[in-house]
Structures are given as structure tokens and as C-alpha cells.
Amino acid sequence: MTEQDYLSRIGTLIRDARHHSGLTQAELADELRTSQSAVNRIEKGQQNLTLEMLARIGTALDSEIVAMGTSGPSHLRVKGGTTLSGTIDVKSSKNAGVALLCASLLNAGTTILRKVARIEEVNRLLEVLGSIGVKTRWLNDQNDLELVVPATLDLESMDADAARRTRSIIMFLGPLMHRVESFELPYAGGCDLGTRTVEPHMTALRPFGLKVVATEGSYHATASAGVALERPIVLTERGDTVTENALLAAARYEGVTVIRNASPNYMVQDLCFFLEKLGVQIEGIGTTTLRVTGRATINTDVDYAPSEDPIEAMSLIAAAIVTQSSITVRRVPIEFMEIELALLEEMGFAYERSDEYPAENGQTRLVDITTHPSTLRAPIDKIHPMPFPGLNIDNLPFFAVIAAMADGQTLLHDWVYENRAIYLTELNKLGARVKLLDPHRVLVEGPTHWSGTELVCPPALRPAVVILIAMLAAKGTSVLRSVYVINRGYEDLAERLNALGAQIETFRDI
Numbered sequence: 001m002t003e004q005d006y007l008s009r010i011g012t013l014i015r016d017a018r019h020h021s022g023l024t025q026a027e028l029a030d031e032l033r034t035s036q037s038a039v040n041r042i043e044k045g046q047q048n049l050t051l052e053m054l055a056r057i058g059t060a061l062d063s064e065i066v067a068m069g070t071s072g073p074s075h076l077r078v079k080g081g082t083t084l085s086g087t088i089d090v091k092s093s094k095n096a097g098v099a100l101l102c103a104s105l106l107n108a109g110t111t112i113l114r115k116v117a118r119i120e121e122v123n124r125l126l127e128v129l130g131s132i133g134v135k136t137r138w139l140n141d142q143n144d145l146e147l148v149v150p151a152t153l154d155l156e157s158m159d160a161d162a163a164r165r166t167r168s169i170i171m172f173l174g175p176l177m178h179r180v181e182s183f184e185l186p187y188a189g190g191c192d193l194g195t196r197t198v199e200p201h202m203t204a205l206r207p208f209g210l211k212v213v214a215t216e217g218s219y220h221a222t223a224s225a226g227v228a229l230e231r232p233i234v235l236t237e238r239g240d241t242v243t244e245n246a247l248l249a250a251a252r253y254e255g256v257t258v259i260r261n262a263s264p265n266y267m268v269q270d271l272c273f274f275l276e277k278l279g280v281q282i283e284g285i286g287t288t289t290l291r292v293t294g295r296a297t298i299n300t301d302v303d304y305a306p307s308e309d310p311i312e313a314m315s316l317i318a319a320a321i322v323t324q325s326s327i328t329v330r331r332v333p334i335e336f337m338e339i340e341l342a343l344l345e346e347m348g349f350a351y352e353r354s355d356e357y358p359a360e361n362g363q364t365r366l367v368d369i370t371t372h373p374s375t376l377r378a379p380i381d382k383i384h385p386m387p388f389p390g391l392n393i394d395n396l397p398f399f400a401v402i403a404a405m406a407d408g409q410t411l412l413h414d415w416v417y418e419n420r421a422i423y424l425t426e427l428n429k430l431g432a433r434v435k436l437l438d439p440h441r442v443l444v445e446g447p448t449h450w451s452g453t454e455l456v457c458p459p460a461l462r463p464a465v466v467i468l469i470a471m472l473a474a475k476g477t478s479v480l481r482s483v484y485v486i487n488r489g490y491e492d493l494a495e496r497l498n499a500l501g502a503q504i505e506t507f508r509d510i
Contacts, residue, residue: 008045009456010054013482015043017061017459019419030216031060059161075481076494079503080452080474084325086500090313090332092117092143094489096270096306098168099244101125103271104134104147105175106251107278107298111147114305114360118143120488124166131159153179160186170201170219171241174248177210177223185219200237204246207233208253232258238288238387243268250292251280259290265388266336266364270306273363277302305360310336311394312490313369315465318398319497320371321349322405322473327371327500333359334367339391341369343379343399347406350374378408378446385416393417397462400424401470403444404432410444411437423463429453430470430478452476461489468493472502 018028025039032039032053041047042057049057092115101122104111116122126136132155135148155176163169163186176183198214205212209227213220235242243263248271250257262268264286272285278300281293313332320327321344334356341351354368383403385393393416403410404427414421421442425434430453433445452474457464464485471478486493494504 007048010049011043011045011047013456014057014061018043019459023061028057028060032056059164074483074508075479075506076468076471076483077505077507078452078468078471078474078478078480079505080450080471080476080478082323082472082501082503084320084323084327084472084497084500084502087328087330088316088496088500089330090308090316091115091491092306093267093270093309094119094121094311095240095267095309097122098125098166099171099241099267099271100274100304100306101129101147102168102171102175102244103248103251103274104129105149105153105172105179106248106275107149107300107302108151109299109301111149112139112303113145113147114142114303116143116145116306117309117491119491120484121166121168124162125168127159127162128166128169131157131162133157155180155183158184158186163187164217168241170198171245171248173201173205173210173212173219173221174245175252177205177208177221177249178252180223181225182220182222185221186217187214187219200235200239200242201245203236204233204242204259205249208249210249229253229255229257232260235259235261238263240265240267243290244271247271247275247282247290247292251275251278251294252296252298253292253294254296255294257290257292257294259292260288262288262290263387264288265392266307266310266333269363270361273361274302274304274306277304307359307361307364308333308366310392311462313337314340314392314395314398315469315490315493317344317351317369317371318402318466319469319472321374321376321402322469324373324473325371325500326373328368329371330368331359331366332369333364335365336388336392339389340395343383343391344402346379347402348374348376376402376406376446378403378406378410382411382413384413394462397424397466398469400427400434400442400444401432401466404434404446404448404470405473406446408446410446412442412444413440414442415440417460420460420463423458423460424466426455426458426463426467427470429455430467430474432470450474452478454479454481456481457483457485459485461485465490465493472497 026036029036029039094117097116132153133150137146209224211222240263246259272282278298283291308331310333316329350372352370356365383399385391385396431451432448435443450473
């Protein structure tokens with residue numbers, strides 16, 4: 001491969017990562033202290049790049065695809081066409097884990113979280129917490145984590161680079177408003193992006209007396225003490241993190257908070273169960289109306305195990321379907337998978353399901369799913385996500401690779417995210433027939449005869465895993481480059497799939 005080929009490939013990676021971050025070329029140029037024309041040349045592969053500039057771009061875009069000097073593998077080589085077998089346990093929820101890390105800021109006592117996913121998103125939050133004085137300690141190889149929050153946080157020393165590399169930082173707003181009168185939170189992206197991102201949260205937090213101004217790269221927050229809630233909080237967006245922020249604010253509000261149009265999704269329920277262990281009273285868990293009786297001070301030694309991740313469960317089931325394999329996926333949170341399984345049954349998916357048993361949090365219902373090789377047919381209706389209890393938004397992309405195995409045409413409508421559906425067309429390079437109808441809709445025609453190829457990992461997490469799953473079924477050897485985005489949301493995914501019989505090699509260019 002020539003130097004120009006490498007520059008063109010790097011330019012494409014930078015462009016895709018910039019799109020995923022929601023930045024314009026001008027905004028990225030401001031972050032890099034360069035000109036928009038220079039960014040344009042970089043993305044076209046017409047600009048030589050120093051290692052320093054590559055590292056700066058990687059930081060600005062939160063993407064290891066252009067980061068230098070990091071340790072560990074960043075690419076996957078997949079020998080496809082193998083059949084999986086055996087048993088695999090679903091790991092704890094990533095999204096619940098990050099919410100609970102933020103919630104630990106409410107507690108003056110010792111917080112122990114069990115089996116926390118050791119993923120990059122968690123690592124970034126731990127770096128931020130450690131920088132402001134929170135003592136964090138991994139207790140054992142079971143990923144049990146201890147957190148002790150000091151009486152006074154050193155917010156001036158916050159690790160801004162780590163904060164900008166996690167979107168979860170916005171969930172610091174709810175807890176911190178009870179600890180300090182004013183504070184700043186760094187975030188990735190330009191001012192316009194920040195305003196759009198923070199506005200639904202402000203609808204939830206403004207009644208508590210929190211004022212937030214989004215400037216270039218930071219949220220400036222000011223909290224007013226002694227504000228009394230006059231009426232229920234009605235969320236303008238039934239978002240997961242928005243609901244969590246409202247809960248985090250309500251937990252330390254001495255009085256009753258009613259939250260309407262709340263998300264009842266899995267990570268929100270886990271946060272509610274955790275807050276209950278802290279002594280916060282919550283009525284309506286699992287519904288769209290929550291009634292929270294908070295506590296002015298929380299000083300409780302708490303031990304909590306977040307439940308398993310339904311998105312990872314869907315990933316593993318999709319891998320079994322696409323590779324025509326019989327495996328047992330244990331500890332599936334069935335309440336958050338029932339719609340997906342019902343739709344798969346309609347498509348002809350054959351499986352067995354165990355009796356229900358409780359998760360370690362004592363609340364979430366789990367089952368074991370044993371998959372069987374199945375002949376699939378396209379569903380009659382389009383597949384689209386809905387807020388819980390509908391089909392999970394993050395599970396929709398997996399139906400693209402599943403639909404590629406089915407006889408007929410399947411319409412997928414990803415109405416929530418801008419441009420995420422576009423990345424599903426990368427499956428065409430592996431032999432699929434995915435037609436992009438518009439930025440939100442794709443038409444998938446199957447069945448597919450998969451063939452191996454080399455691809456660069458999309459900057460969106462779920463489409464990236466979808467491509468990896470397709471590579472498992474593709475004849476020959478495939479290469480998936482720059483898989484940092486997968487490591488942000490999955491722990492040791494390649495190694496765990498190898499334990500089922502996959503042949504995935506991790507490697508890094510020298």
C-alpha cells in the first residue's frame with residue numbers, strides 16, 4: 001500500500017469519525033487550531049500528518065483510529081464460515097454501569113458495584129472521578145468496584161480530556177448540583193451541538209434550580225438553593241440519560257418529585273433499584289411516571305449488582321443466527337428482549353427458553369436462551385424501534401444482519417438517530433444487499449452469501465458489531481480495522497466469541 005493510499009484511508013476515517021461526533025469541518029478546525037481548508041485536505045488524503053496532529057485529532061474526535069502510541073490491539077482478523085457452539089453468559093449492563101458511577105457522587109458512604117463492565121466508557125468515567133478526588137478501586141477479577149467520594153470534590157482538577165471522551169459526563173449535572181453552587185463540565189463538540197444535547201436535560205433539571213449555559217467545550221452550571229418544586233416535571237424527551245439525570249437530582253431533593261414521560265428502560269430501572277438501596281423512595285419503577293421521595297443527605301454503605309445487558313444478549317443471539325449455530329446464551333434479561341424474540345419468532349427463528357430466575361439485583365428477570373439453526377423469512381411489516389417496552393433502539397441494527405439471512409425484503413426504519421442507518425450499507429462489501437432509502441431507512445434483501453473482505457470499523461458502536469457478526473459468517477478471512485469503538489461498549493468480545501469457536505485474532509499495525 002502506498003503512502004497516498006494510507007493518507008486516503010486515514011482521511012476517510014477522520015471524516016467518518018467527525019460525522020459521528022456531529023462536528024463540521026470548521027468546528028474540528030477550531031478544536032485543532034487550524035483552518036477548515038486544512039481539515040478538508042486531511043479528509044481527502046491530500047495532507048501529510050505528523051504523529052502529534054494524529055494524536056490531537058484522535059483526542060478531538062474521541063477516536064482511537066487516529067491515536068498514536070496507545071497499547072493493545074486495535075484490529076481484528078476474522079476467519080469466517082465457522083459454527084459456534086457452547087455456552088456464554090451475558091455481562092452486566094454498560095449503560096446501567098455508567099449511570100451508577102455517576103450516582104455514586106450522591107453517596108457519602110462507600111459504594112460497591114458488582115461485576116462492572118470493564119469497557120472504555122467506564123474507564124473514562126473512572127479517570128474523571130479519580131481526578132476530582134473520588135477513590136476508586138477494583139476489588140477482584142470479578143470486576144467488583146469500590147468507590148469512596150470525599151466530602152469536598154476537587155472539581156478544578158477534573159480530567160478534561162477524559163471528560164470529553166465520554167458522553168455520560170452529562171449525568172454529573174444531577175448529582176453535582178447538590179454539592180456545589182457552580183461548576184463546569186467539559187464536553188466534546190461545538191457550542192451548537194452542546195446546546196442541542198443539554199436542552200432536554202435542562203427541561204428536567206431547571207425546576208430544581210439548575211441553570212446551564214453551553215459554551216465552546218464546556219457546560220457552565222449554577223445551582224440555586226432552596227428551590228421548591230411547584231408541579232410534576234414533564235420530560236419533553238423520553239430519553240434514558242434525561243430520565244436518569246432527573247432521578248439523580250430528585251434523589252437529594254428533600255421532598256417529593258413526580259417525573260412524567262420518564263423512560264422505563266433497563267438502565268433507568270437499575271438506577272432506581274440502586275437509589276432505593278440508598279434510602280430514596282421511588283414509586284412507579286418500570287412505568288412512565290415516577291414518584292421520588294428524596295433525602296437531603298445520603299450516607300449509606302451500599303452493595304449493588306447491576307443487571308445484565310440486553311443489547312449484548314441481542315448481539316450474541318444475532319451471532320448465533322447469522323452463523324447458523326446452536327449456543328446457549330445465559331442470563332438474558334427477558335423483560336427487555338421479549339419484543340425482539342417475538343419478532344425473530346415471526347421470522348422463523350427457533351430457540352428454547354428456560355424458566356425465569358432473578359438477577360443479582362433481586363429485581364430483573366433472567367432466562368437462558370438456546371438457539372437453533374433456522375431458516376428465516378422476511379417479516380411482513382417494517383422493523384422499527386420504540387421506547388420501552390418496544391423494540392430497543394440499540395437492538396435495531398442487529399436486525400440488518402439478521403434480515404440479510406432471511407428470504408425476502410425487510411425494511412428497517414431507524415427514526416431515532418441521524419445517519420446511523422448509513423453505516424449498515426457497509427454490509428454490502430461482505431456480500432449483502434442493503435439499499436439506503438434515506439438517512440433513516442434501509443431495505444435489506446436476503447438471503448446473503450457472505451464473503452470476506454477488509455473494512456474499517458464504523459464510528460457507531462452497534463453497526464460496528466453488526467459488521468463483525470457478518471464477518472463470522474463470511475467465507476474466507478476478513479479484517480476489521482480500528483475497533484476502539486467496539487471496546488467502548490463490549491468487554492473482551494473477540495475473546496468471548498473465540499471461546500464459542502470463532503476464529504478472531506487481535507493485532508495492531510507496527
